[in-house]
Amino acid sequence: MKLIISNVSGMPIYEQIKQQVKSAILSGELQEEEALPSLRTLAKDLKISVLTVTRAYTELEQEGFVKNVQGRGCFVMGRGSELIREQLICKVENSLSEAIDAAQMADLSSQELHHLLDILLEDKKNG
Amino acid sequence: MDNFLEVSNLSKSFSGFWLQNISFSLPKGYIMGLIGPNGSGKTTTIKLILNMLKRDNGEVKVVGFDNITDEKAAKANVGAVFDTNYFCDEWTVTQVEAAVSVFYKNWDKNKFSELLKRFHIAPTKKVKELSKGMQMKLMIACAFSYDAKLLILDEPTSGLDPVSRDELLKILSEYIEDGEHSVLFSTHITGDLERTADYITYINYGKLFFSGSKDEFTDMFRIVKGGRNELTFNLSEKLIGVRNFSTGFEALIRADDLKQFSHLDVEPATIDDIVVFTNQEGEHYE
Numbered sequence: 001m002k003l004i005i006s007n008v009s010g011m012p013i014y015e016q017i018k019q020q021v022k023s024a025i026l027s028g029e030l031q032e033e034e035a036l037p038s039l040r041t042l043a044k045d046l047k048i049s050v051l052t053v054t055r056a057y058t059e060l061e062q063e064g065f066v067k068n069v070q071g072r073g074c075f076v077m078g079r080g081s082e083l084i085r086e087q088l089i090c091k092v093e094n095s096l097s098e099a100i101d102a103a104q105m106a107d108l109s110s111q112e113l114h115h116l117l118d119i120l121l122e123d124k125k126n127g
Numbered sequence: 128m129d130n131f132l133e134v135s136n137l138s139k140s141f142s143g144f145w146l147q148n149i150s151f152s153l154p155k156g157y158i159m160g161l162i163g164p165n166g167s168g169k170t171t172t173i174k175l176i177l178n179m180l181k182r183d184n185g186e187v188k189v190v191g192f193d194n195i196t197d198e199k200a201a202k203a204n205v206g207a208v209f210d211t212n213y214f215c216d217e218w219t220v221t222q223v224e225a226a227v228s229v230f231y232k233n234w235d236k237n238k239f240s241e242l243l244k245r246f247h248i249a250p251t252k253k254v255k256e257l258s259k260g261m262q263m264k265l266m267i268a269c270a271f272s273y274d275a276k277l278l279i280l281d282e283p284t285s286g287l288d289p290v291s292r293d294e295l296l297k298i299l300s301e302y303i304e305d306g307e308h309s310v311l312f313s314t315h316i317t318g319d320l321e322r323t324a325d326y327i328t329y330i331n332y333g334k335l336f337f338s339g340s341k342d343e344f345t346d347m348f349r350i351v352k353g354g355r356n357e358l359t360f361n362l363s364e365k366l367i368g369v370r371n372f373s374t375g376f377e378a379l380i381r382a383d384d385l386k387q388f389s390h391l392d393v394e395p396a397t398i399d400d401i402v403v404f405t406n407q408e409g410e411h412y413e
Contacts, residue, residue, distance in 0.1 A: 012395075013322070014342075040156075044300040050157060051325040051340050 001029055003037070005046050013048055017056035025065060025076055026084045036066060036074040130188070131155045131277045131309040137175055137185035144333060146171050148185070151328045151338035153277075156306035158299060160320035160341070161313040162398065163330040164406055169313040172330065173281050176311075177207055190276045203231065206270020210282040212262040216255035220248055220265065224272075231273035242268040260291035267298060278302065280312045284319050292316075296323050317398040327398065331405060341398075348396040349385055352377050362388055368404030379404035 001024045005013055024030040036042075039057060043050040057074050060066045064083050068074050103113045132153040139146045146168045153159045161169050174180040176187050178194050178201075187194040189201040214223050220243065228234040243250055246264040248257065257265065263283055270278055278299070284292045300323055302308050314320060320327065320341070328338040337344055351366075354375045363369065365388075369378040379396060380388070396404075 040304045040306060044297075044304045047296060047300060048322045049325045049341060050303070051342065052322075055342065 001037075003042070003046065005048065014052050014056040014059070017042075017053065018060055021056070021060060022065060022084055026088075030076050032076055032078045034076050036076070038073055129154055131190050132159075132176070132311060133186075133188040134172070134176065135186045137172065137187060138183045139171060139175055139180060140183060144168070144171075146175075146330075146333045147335075149330065149335050150185075151335065153309050153311055153326060155276075155309055156303055157325040158303055158310040158312060158323055159326040159328060160317070160324035160398075161311060161328050161330065162315065162317060162320070162402060163336075164315065164402065168330045168333045170281055173207075173279055173311075173313060176279065177202075177205070203233075203273070204276045206267070206273075206275030206278045208263060208266040208270065208278065208280040208283050210285055212254060212257075212266060214254045214262075214265070216253070218254050220250045220252055220254070220257075223254065223265065223269070224250075227269050228272070234273050236272075239268060239272040242271055260287050260294070263287070263291075263295065264298075267295075271302070276308055278308065278310045280310070282313055282315070284314055284316050292319060299323065315402075317402065321398060329402070336405065344401070345396060345398065347382055348379055348401050349382050350377065350394045350396045350400055351380050351385070351388065352392040352394070357391060368407035370404075370407070 190204040192201040
């Protein structure tokens, strides 16, 4: 799994670790029961504080993506990818309902809105 | 034993300087940065921990041992690195080993020669012929050769080039990787700490300003920025250290006080920001 820290992103380091672990779980790169890098080794390799990695791993555990086993390490939970997918769907719903609100303000018909979505999807597909 | 260093109510007064009731503890397996401007009491604190200065009051426990009544046991477990080397300039590295090793029962000769190789220090070189970075690595090699549990470094990075600084930070994070060693590390180059340190102890004008995890420390504060007309009385009352300039202001504020001023530009504060702004406040008091 690739884990790198950016100094200019403005995102806290623990958050960067969380994001990268989550996307590795979602992409299937990290499988169920697979171990995350050991806390202290990761801290050493990335030259960051042990507490920063601890915080990232603890929050990932609280959110249900991994489980910490005392003395053995941190492992990916079976339902991890499902959870992330749910979170993403939730995000899509929120963004869409924001778009609907804006469309209503602009007096856009439902047909026009669908059409707009189709155009955007087509654009993405063609890169 | 969970704490490798416990300092409670440590006090020492000199003429014109008073280190007052300093208390903090460093858990096993972590790195703590000791910060504060020059003359704030960092070196005094370290010297008191190492019993190089006589304290007026308080208590210090090093790896569980009292630093005065159990001084020998405490010192057998601690390694010290200062910004200037404390070996005789004319000694060769081999002579340094001969002189230092007799004081430690568990001195590991093989480990010492391995470390010299790793740090690229030639055993035949005289101490004065070594660069500053090399001298520091020699002091670290000594501490590692008797498996010091706690490493105390006073301003180790001042006067080092970026390459050696990076190397030092790498050595320190490897040292604590097994969770059985701790590091206390005083510095005013806070960039070194921004990433590696787990805990921060900030001493200012002889008083303890903060001791706790680094995230907690930086989360306590924010930097606010705004135009001159946005600097209202309500706001300025809450600010800790303000920098005014012709087109606006920049200041440090406690994150808790921020809610009512959320319309302003807010940025996370770095360790440097906190030290600089809290010292501006200090000047007002004097």
